[in-house]
Amino acid sequence: MSSVIVGHPKRVSTRSWLTRFKSVGVTAVGFAMIAAGLAACSTTSTSGQPAASNQLTVGVFQNPDSLDPGVTGLVTSTQIFFTLFDPLMWKFPGDNHVYPGLAESYQASADGKTYTFHLRKDVTFHDGTPFTAEAVKATFDHIVDPSTKSRTAIGELGPYKETRVLDKYTAQVVFSKPNASFATYMTSVDLGISSPTALKKYGADYGNHPVGTGPFEFKQFANGQKVVVTQNTNYHWGPTPLGQGPAALKQITFRVLSDASTQSNALSTGEIDVAENLNPADAVSAVKSGKTKLTAPSVGMPYSIMVNAQKAPTDELAVRQALQYALDRKAIVDTLFQGLYQVADSVLTPSTQGYDRSQAIYGYDKKKAVELLDAAGWKVGGDGIRAKNGQPLKLKLINISGFGFDGISQLMQAQLRVVGFDVQITNEAFPSVATTYNQGQQHLANWFYYDLDPYMLNTVFNSDQIKSGFNWAHYSNPKIDAEIPAANSTVNESARTQMYKDIVKTLVDSATMIPIYNLQSIVVTNPKLSGLKFSTNGQPLFTAAKL
Numbered sequence: 441m442s443s444v445i446v447g448h449p450k451r452v453s454t455r456s457w458l459t460r461f462k463s464v465g466v467t468a469v470g471f472a473m474i475a476a477g478l479a480a481c482s483t484t485s486t487s488g489q490p491a492a493s494n495q496l497t498v499g500v501f502q503n504p505d506s507l508d509p510g511v512t513g514l515v516t517s518t519q520i521f522f523t524l525f526d527p528l529m530w531k532f533p534g535d536n537h538v539y540p541g542l543a544e545s546y547q548a549s550a551d552g553k554t555y556t557f558h559l560r561k562d563v564t565f566h567d568g569t570p571f572t573a574e575a576v577k578a579t580f581d582h583i584v585d586p587s588t589k590s591r592t593a594i595g596e597l598g599p600y601k602e603t604r605v606l607d608k609y610t611a612q613v614v615f616s617k618p619n620a621s622f623a624t625y626m627t628s629v630d631l632g633i634s635s636p637t638a639l640k641k642y643g644a645d646y647g648n649h650p651v652g653t654g655p656f657e658f659k660q661f662a663n664g665q666k667v668v669v670t671q672n673t674n675y676h677w678g679p680t681p682l683g684q685g686p687a688a689l690k691q692i693t694f695r696v697l698s699d700a701s702t703q704s705n706a707l708s709t710g711e712i713d714v715a716e717n718l719n720p721a722d723a724v725s726a727v728k729s730g731k732t733k734l735t736a737p738s739v740g741m742p743y744s745i746m747v748n749a750q751k752a753p754t755d756e757l758a759v760r761q762a763l764q765y766a767l768d769r770k771a772i773v774d775t776l777f778q779g780l781y782q783v784a785d786s787v788l789t790p791s792t793q794g795y796d797r798s799q800a801i802y803g804y805d806k807k808k809a810v811e812l813l814d815a816a817g818w819k820v821g822g823d824g825i826r827a828k829n830g831q832p833l834k835l836k837l838i839n840i841s842g843f844g845f846d847g848i849s850q851l852m853q854a855q856l857r858v859v860g861f862d863v864q865i866t867n868e869a870f871p872s873v874a875t876t877y878n879q880g881q882q883h884l885a886n887w888f889y890y891d892l893d894p895y896m897l898n899t900v901f902n903s904d905q906i907k908s909g910f911n912w913a914h915y916s917n918p919k920i921d922a923e924i925p926a927a928n929s930t931v932n933e934s935a936r937t938q939m940y941k942d943i944v945k946t947l948v949d950s951a952t953m954i955p956i957y958n959l960q961s962i963v964v965t966n967p968k969l970s971g972l973k974f975s976t977n978g979q980p981l982f983t984a985a986k987l
């Protein structure tokens with residue numbers, strides 16, 4: 441799910457899951473996602489003719505909903521944004537250092553309400569517009585404009601009040617409340633700075649004409665087919681880990697290939713150089729054939745199942761807890777993903793602030809599931825399905841077809857049948873399924889979410905996100921509604937971390953989310969491809985890539 445779709449998966453901070461779904465044939469997906477199996481650079485173009493080694497073709501599993509960072513919540517769009525846009529500051533996985541981006545430095549006020557950025561003076565947008573403090577203001581004001589209908593970026597801005605232009609190269613971002621998460625989100629490409637000239641020129645159609653300052657320039661968006669970006673020869677302001685000169689690649693083509701098998705075939709025939717969405721078996725085969733596998737953990741929320749807390753019978757805590765104990769998640773991961781992923785045990789991934797191993801309170805325990813259901817009055821009938829007061833223990837699982845949950849849903853159905861659940865699976869497509877989830881027609885919903893900061897929980901579990909946001913668990917708890925913003929208003933990091941640990945403990949106790957496996961990028965490449973880096977949310981960065 442920025443992120444999401446779904447969430448979003450990301451308004452899920454919306455980076456959500458929308459922000460990131462991935463499918464795996466018996467697949468595994470957004471909302472961004474997750475087992476990105478990238479593979480092999482070839483010497484053949486999409487037309488079957490020899491291609492220059494400085495041109496790359498990447499298979500992506502989602503058609504971008506928009507190329508405006510202020511609008512989207514899809515993981516594929518975010519991946520493309522890393523080529524077109526720059527954030528104010530940069531961070532990289534496993535590195536606590538904050539690197540200059542479009543800003544040379546920044547200062548945060550002691551109360552966490554004001555961030556002052558001292559900007560570079562030598563940056564130009566792809567359309568020739570000089571980069572100044574006015575561009576920062578125009579970008580952030582665009583994100584919070586209701587007509588933009590932002591999904592992920594608006595969540596990352598949090599309690600945004602205004603951007604003050606102190607002088608041509610000094611921008612002061614002001615929040616109505618202390619906003620500790622902005623120290624993380626200022627490094628997000630979803631808050632990448634857009635050309636104010638282009639925002640004004642294209643208006644609502646800016647998503648088809650993106651203009652940033654990044655290492656590549658936008659060339660073409662063929663809806664449902666491909667996005668093409670070309671080298672920005674003037675680029676010299678990249679962060680040190682990515683190199684500060686122009687990118688080595690002359691062109692990148694992101695081809696939309698939503699089916700994992702299609703991507704695998706395209707990879708083997710040389711139609712694409714990089715496959716983002718290989719089935720686990722195909723990824724293993726690619727490595728055996730001589731390719732190199734790289735992995736990167738992701739910050740965010742695991743591939744999960746959201747459990748509707750307001751629709752009977754999952755409005756009963758005992759029923760939700762029984763679901764947790766009845767599922768053998770290790771068997772699901774081993775069967776579908778050949779052990780490539782780690783079984784999840786919390787609403788956060790282990791690399792996310794606020795995660796703690798003590799949150800792993802639900803293990804596979806079929807006996808415990810049976811005891812809970814028996815005690816709650818759900819008795820087994822002659823057909824093996826439980827019932828109470830004449831109502832069968834029947835659940836509706838609405839599966840997002842082709843988003844990596846197809847196999848998971850089927851195995852869940854079989855495992856839950858053993859303890860007396862009758863799970864009926866229906867399939868809907870994204871993004872229309874989001875409306876269905878918001879309406880609460882489901883008992884069980886698909887979920888995963890890429891995000892940089894635990895403040896994402898506000899987008900996923902705050903009760904005001906039920907009808908039109910990403911609270912697909914329909915979880916409503918005034919205590920949580922108050923505690924998440926309070927944690928975000930806490931500037932002291934150790935205190936803030938403990939607050940999020942306590943919040944997550946409450947959410948885990950509620951049993952409204954069944955974690956399946958942790959987000960992780962799995963990248964399989966041609967050994968000739970070097971310089972591939974990753975973002976903190978596990979997205980591949982092509983700025984320093986070479987063939």
